[in-house]
Amino acid sequence: MMRPLLRMGVCAAVLLLAHATSASAAPGGPVVNAPVGLVEGQVVGDLAVFKGIPYAQPPVGPLRWKPPVPVPSWTGVRPAHDFGAACVQPPPRPGSLYADPPAKMGEDCLSLKVWAPKAAKRAPVLVWIHGGALVGGASSEGLYDGTRLAEHGVIVVSINYRLGVLGYLAHPDLSAESPDGVSGNYGLLDQIEALRWVQRNIGAFGGDPANVTVAGESAGALSVMYLMASPPARDLFAKAIAQSAYMISTPTLKEARYGEQSAEENGRRLAAAVGAADVAALRGMDAEALTVAAVKAGYGPWGNIDGHVLTGQLVDVFDQGRQAPVPLLVGFNSGEIRSLRFLAPPPPTDAATYETAIRHQYGDLADAYLALYPASDMGESILANTRDALYAWTSERLAIKQTALGQPAFLYLFDHGYPEADAKGLHGFHASEIPYVFGTAHGTPPYWPKVADAPAEARFSDAMMDYWTSFARTGTPSAAGQPAWQPYDGAAAYMHFAATPQPETHLMPGMYALHEATVCRRHAAGTLPWNWNTGIMSPVLPAKTAGCP
Numbered sequence: 001m002m003r004p005l006l007r008m009g010v011c012a013a014v015l016l017l018a019h020a021t022s023a024s025a026a027p028g029g030p031v032v033n034a035p036v037g038l039v040e041g042q043v044v045g046d047l048a049v050f051k052g053i054p055y056a057q058p059p060v061g062p063l064r065w066k067p068p069v070p071v072p073s074w075t076g077v078r079p080a081h082d083f084g085a086a087c088v089q090p091p092p093r094p095g096s097l098y099a100d101p102p103a104k105m106g107e108d109c110l111s112l113k114v115w116a117p118k119a120a121k122r123a124p125v126l127v128w129i130h131g132g133a134l135v136g137g138a139s140s141e142g143l144y145d146g147t148r149l150a151e152h153g154v155i156v157v158s159i160n161y162r163l164g165v166l167g168y169l170a171h172p173d174l175s176a177e178s179p180d181g182v183s184g185n186y187g188l189l190d191q192i193e194a195l196r197w198v199q200r201n202i203g204a205f206g207g208d209p210a211n212v213t214v215a216g217e218s219a220g221a222l223s224v225m226y227l228m229a230s231p232p233a234r235d236l237f238a239k240a241i242a243q244s245a246y247m248i249s250t251p252t253l254k255e256a257r258y259g260e261q262s263a264e265e266n267g268r269r270l271a272a273a274v275g276a277a278d279v280a281a282l283r284g285m286d287a288e289a290l291t292v293a294a295v296k297a298g299y300g301p302w303g304n305i306d307g308h309v310l311t312g313q314l315v316d317v318f319d320q321g322r323q324a325p326v327p328l329l330v331g332f333n334s335g336e337i338r339s340l341r342f343l344a345p346p347p348p349t350d351a352a353t354y355e356t357a358i359r360h361q362y363g364d365l366a367d368a369y370l371a372l373y374p375a376s377d378m379g380e381s382i383l384a385n386t387r388d389a390l391y392a393w394t395s396e397r398l399a400i401k402q403t404a405l406g407q408p409a410f411l412y413l414f415d416h417g418y419p420e421a422d423a424k425g426l427h428g429f430h431a432s433e434i435p436y437v438f439g440t441a442h443g444t445p446p447y448w449p450k451v452a453d454a455p456a457e458a459r460f461s462d463a464m465m466d467y468w469t470s471f472a473r474t475g476t477p478s479a480a481g482q483p484a485w486q487p488y489d490g491a492a493a494y495m496h497f498a499a500t501p502q503p504e505t506h507l508m509p510g511m512y513a514l515h516e517a518t519v520c521r522r523h524a525a526g527t528l529p530w531n532w533n534t535g536i537m538s539p540v541l542p543a544k545t546a547g548c549p
Contacts, residue, residue: 142443
C-alpha cells in the first residue's frame with residue numbers, strides 16, 4: 001500500500017546521506033536507506049520500529065491468484081508508522097478466546113513490520129508467521145508485538161500473507177495461466193517473497209541475512225514445515241522454530257490421493273458453490289463476500305502438492321531427508337485441545353462402548369492405544385489422543401528427522417498453567433505459550449484468560465524469551481540462570497516448561513510409536529488421510545504392512 005511520500009528538510013537529507021546504510025535519527029523518526037527505498041520508522045525505547053512496509057505489489061485485480069510480484073523500489077522517504085491492513089478473512093467466531101478482529105482489512109495486505117535495536121549490527125533476524133488456520137490472523141495482533149523480543153538483541157520481522165480462498169485457491173483455469181502449470185499455494189509464495197525481501201533488505205536495518213530464523217505457531221508452524229519442504233524457499237533461512245505444528249496429509253494439485261479430492265477439483269467445486277462460471281467471474285467478486293461464501297461452502301485452505309512449490313507429502317519429504325538442513329526448535333502444549341474442543345468427538349455413552357470402538361478400529365494396535373488413552377477416563381483420553389495425533393507426534397517426528405539429517409533439534413512440552421486459565425479448564429491451552437515467548441501478556445485478545453501480573457510469570461516469560469532469542473542467535477537455546485536445554489539426539493531429550501523449565505528425556509513413552517504406526521499404515525494404503533480422523537473417529541486401520549510398525 002503506497003503512502004504519501006514524506007517531504008524532507010535539508011538537515012534530514014544531509015543526515016540520510018551521512019548514514020546511508022543504517023538507521024539514523026531524522027526529524028520525523030529513524031530513517032533507513034534500504035535497497036527498496038528510504039523508510040521512516042518510529043523510536044520505541046532503544047528500538048527503531050517500522051510498520052506496514054510493503055514487500056510485494058497489491059494482489060488485486062489481475063494479480064488476484066497470481067504469485068506475488070516484488071514491490072518496486074520507491075523514491076523519497078516512505079513513512080512506516082502504521083500497521084498495514086490485515087489480509088481478508090471472515091469474522092472470528094463470537095466469544096472465541098482467539099478473536100482479535102483487525103482494525104483494517106483488505107486485499108492490499110502484503111506488508112511486514114520490523115522491530116530493530118537501534119544499535120543493531122549484523123543482528124540475528126527472527127521472521128514470525130502468524131497462526132489462524134490459514135484463514136485468519138494478522139501480524140498486527142498484540143500477541144505478536146516484537147518489542148520485548150527485539151530488546152533481547154534480535155531483529156523481529158512479522159509478516160502478513162494471503163489467507164483462505166484468496167491465498168490457497170487452486171483451479172484448472174488458474175493452472176492454465178501459470179507458466180509452471182500450477183495454482184494455489186499463493187499464501188505460501190507470499191511467505192517466500194517476504195523472506196526474499198528480508199534477504200535483500202534486512203542488512204540496512206542492522207540484520208544479518210545469513211542468520212534468519214523462520215518461526216510460527218499453529219498454521220504458522222504448518223507454514224514453517226511447508227517452507228522447510230519447499231525448494232523455492234531453500235537457503236532463505238538458517239534456522240526454524242515450529243510451535244504446535246501438525247503434519248497432516250496434503251491435497252495434490254491434479255489427483256485424488258489419500259482420501260482427498262485434488263486441489264483443482266476443490267477449486268472447481270468452490271466456484272460452482274459461489275455461482276462463478278469461470279476464473280474471470282471469481283476475480284470479479286468482492287474479496288470479503290467471496291471469503292465468507294467460501295467458508296460457508298466448506299472450502300478449506302491448504303497448501304497443495306504441485307511439484308513446484310511443494311514436491312511431496314510432508315511425511316515423505318522429511319522421511320527422505322529432502323527438507324531444509326537447519327537447526328530446529330519444536331514443540332507443543334499439554335492442553336492443545338482444551339481450547340479446540342471442536343477437533344475432538346464427544347465421549348461415547350460408556351467406557352465399554354469406547355473400548356469396543358477402539359478395538360474394532362485399531363486392531364492389533366488397540367492394546368497400545370488403550371494403554372495410552374484408557375477407557376477409565378474417556379474425556380481426558382480423547383483430548384490427549386487428539387492432541388498427540390496432531391501436535392505431539394508431529395513435534396517429536398520433526399525432532400527425529402532433523403536429528404537424522406545431522407542437525408540439532410530442540411524439543412519442548414509447554415505445560416505451564418496460571419490461575420485464570422486453570423480455573424477455566426484451559427491448562428496449557430493452544431497458543432498459550434505465545435505471550436510468554438513474546439513477552440506480551442498485556443496484549444492478549446479480549447477473551448483470553450489473563451496472565452497474572454506476578455514476578456514468577458515474568459521470570460518464566462524472561463526464560464522463554466532468552467531460550468528463543470539465543471536459539472535465533474546461535475542455534476542453541478539457553479537462558480540466564482536456567483537449566484541447559486539438550487538437543488533431542490540419542491537421549492530423546494526435551495525441555496518441560498511447567499512451573500519452571502525442567503530438562504527431561506523420553507517424552508510420553510509409546511506415544512510416538514503408536515501414531516507413527518497409524519500414519520504409516522494409512523500412507524501405505526494410499527486411500528486414507530491422516531488428519532483429524534483419530535481415536536473413536538478413526539476408520540478401521542489397514543493391517544500391518546511392509547515398512548510399517
